[in-house]
Structures are given as C-alpha cells and as structure tokens.
Amino acid sequence: MMKILIIVTNIGNYASGNLKTGLWLSELTHIYHAAKEKGYEITISSPRGGNVPIDPESLKHFTLDKISEQYWSEGDFRLLLENIEQLAALTQQEYDLIYLAGGHGTMYDFPDDSTIQSMVRNQYEKQKKVAAICHGVGGLLNVKLSDGEYLIKGKSMTGFDWFEETIARRKRDVPFNLEAAIKERGADLKKAFIPMTSNVVVDGNLITGQNPFSSREMAKVVIEQLEKK
Template sequence: MKTILLIVTNVDMYASGRLKTGLWLSELTHIYHSAKEKGWNIIIASPKGGNVPIDPESLKPLVLDKISKDYYRSPSFMNELNHSKNLEAVKDEVFDCIYLSGGHATMYDFPDDTNLQYIIRKQYERNKMVAAICHGVGGLLNVKLSNGEYLIKGKSMTGFNWFEETIARRKKEVPFNLEAAIKERGADLKKSIIPMTSNVVVDKNLITGQNPFSSREMAKVIVRELEKQPG
C-alpha cells in the first residue's frame, strides 16, 4: 500500500488583482485518479489547509478532459479538496511520493513555504519520490539539501517555460520567470520540441512534468516508478 501526498495551492488571484488563478485541475485529477485505481492512500494538503481555489481557465471545455470533469462534478472529491490538510500537520509523516500540483497560483505560495521545503528535502534525502508538474515545480526552486546546495542543481527536469507563458498570455501577470529561475539554480531544463505538448522528465527519484498536457503521462510515469519500489 503506497501513500501519496498531493500538494495544492491556496491562492486564488494574481497579485495585480485583475485575474483569478488557482489549482490547474487536471494536474491534480489524473494523479489522484491513478492512485485511487491502485487503492493507494491519498492525502491532499496545502500551505494553509482548507479551501483550494480552481483556476477558471482549467475548467474551459477545450482543456477540461473527462476525468477532470467527472471529479469536478463529484461532491465527495470537491469536499476532500476543499478540506485540504495544512502542510504543518503532515510535515513529519512518511510518504512514498509527494507531488506538487500546478497552476499559476503556486508561484505565490510554493517557493518560499518553509514547511514545503522541509517536506521535500526530507523526502528527497530519503531517496523517496519527489514529483512536480508545470508551475508546481516552483516549489522545488528554493529547496536546499543538507549540504547547502539547491536540490535541483545539476538535475534534469522540466516545467512551464517562458514561451509557453507567452502562449498563455500571462507573462505580465506572473511574479517571476520560472524557466529563468530553474536555470539560475543550475538545473538542466528539458523542453518538449513543440510547446504545450506532453513532456515528463525522470532523474532518479525526481520526476517533473512540463505543462497541463503532461498530466496524463505524469500519472502513468509515477505509477510505473512507484511500482518498481519495494514495499
């Protein structure tokens, strides 16, 4: 029986106050669905706990796939999501995988959250799986290992890049350039040849997905890699 911690945002608005943001729904639902199918234990947590806003862009018909639509319509799932645990309450628990869901909102509450950094560092140094998708990889940026170096230094990884930010028309809204920040910390950023297409990168126990279109593949890769592990 595996236990997976799914981490989500509590932020619902860009700093400008002009646009709403939040969790990108499919980046949670696909891994949630895959873990449910396996009968694994799932814990949803957020920096503050409680309510988790959903980015309205992720609910548009062109991007809302059937799995995500079904969960959005599920009262039990939405109740679980909006009663997320506080990271402080789960920081000393043991997980087989921690997964950072994305959405532009995570750029505000993930990078500097000390509980999140503690959980990730502990998980990674135990050689347990750390996974993050899209803007959720911003939660990895400021994590330092016990030797003082950034966790992502020298690692192959991916995340929502600056050209994709142009396509999303959010360059003037986001608080920082995620692609540049990843490179500044010495990581080897791997991009898909075609923007806004699936791309998942595995570097030992670090798994990252580039964008929302990587959600399905990300879930498959995590399940595959977890099933390789004993216990």
C-alpha cells in the same frame, strides 16, 4: 499500501487582483485517479489548508478532459477540496511520494514555503520520490539539501517555460520567470519539442512534468516509478 501526498495552492488571485488563478484541475485529477485505482492512500494538503481555489481556465470546456470532468462533477470530490488539511500538520508523516501540483497560484505560495522545503528535502534525502508538474516545480526552486546545494542543481527536469507563458498570455501577470529561475539554480531544463505538448522527465527520484498537457503521462510515469522493484 503506498502513501502519497499531493500539495496544492491556496492562492486564487494574481497579485494584480485583476485575474483569478489557483490549482490547474487536471494536474490534480490525473495523479489522484491513477493513485486511487492502485489503492494508494492519498492525502491532499496545502500551505494554509482550507479551500482549494481552482483556476477557472482549467474548467473551460476545451481544457477539461474526461477524467477531470468526471471528478469535477462529483460532489464528494469537490467537498474534499473545500476543507483540506494544512501542510504543517503533516510534517511527521512518512510518504512514498510527495507530488507538487501546479497552477499559477503556486508561484506565490510554493517557492518560499519553509514547510514544503523541509518536507521535500527530507523526502529526497531518504531516497523517496518527489514529483512536480508545471508551475508546481516552483516549489523545488529554493529547496536546499543538507550539504547546502540546491536540490535541482545539475538535475534534468522540466516545467512551464517562458514561451508557454506567452501562449498562455500571462507573462505580464506572473511574479517571476519560472524557466529563468530553474536555469539559475543550475538545473538542465528539458523542453518539449512542440510547446504545450506532453513532456515528463525522470532523473533518479525526481520526476517533473512540463505543463497541463503532461498530466496524463505524468500520472502514468509516477505510478511506474513507484511500482518499480
């Protein structure tokens, strides 16, 4: 049985304190649903454990797709997100996939988290799959491999770009420019031709999705990559 670890944020507010943020729901529900249908063993965890804050923007009617709506209406699923395991307790576990879900909250607790960095590095160096979507790719920024190079250096990848941040009206609230940070690490950023449309990039064992609208395709591609013989 395939084992997958989905890492989510603990952060529910921007540093300004004026706006709420958290996990973008569809960036969890689609991979969760696809893995569940395959019978995979799924673990959801976060840097601090406990409750998972959900970005209220991701719960609005115009952003809720059928799969996200279905899971959000299930009491058991919401209960699951109220008390998840702390990531540090899982460092000795082996996974076929580590998946970094997004939401603006990840910009605060993913990039400098040493547990995320060590788990992602070990996963990647064991030739196993690492995936990240939207702002979740920020968790890859500071991962260095054993040779001292950044994991994403020279890799084709994607993530929420600066123009999309403009569309989302969050440029003044985010702690850094994710697009610029990805490029500074020497990665080859691949953007969707039309902003806020689906875009998934595969480079070996690294799989990245650009934005929430990539959630469905991302889940499909990740499963395909895991099932490859």
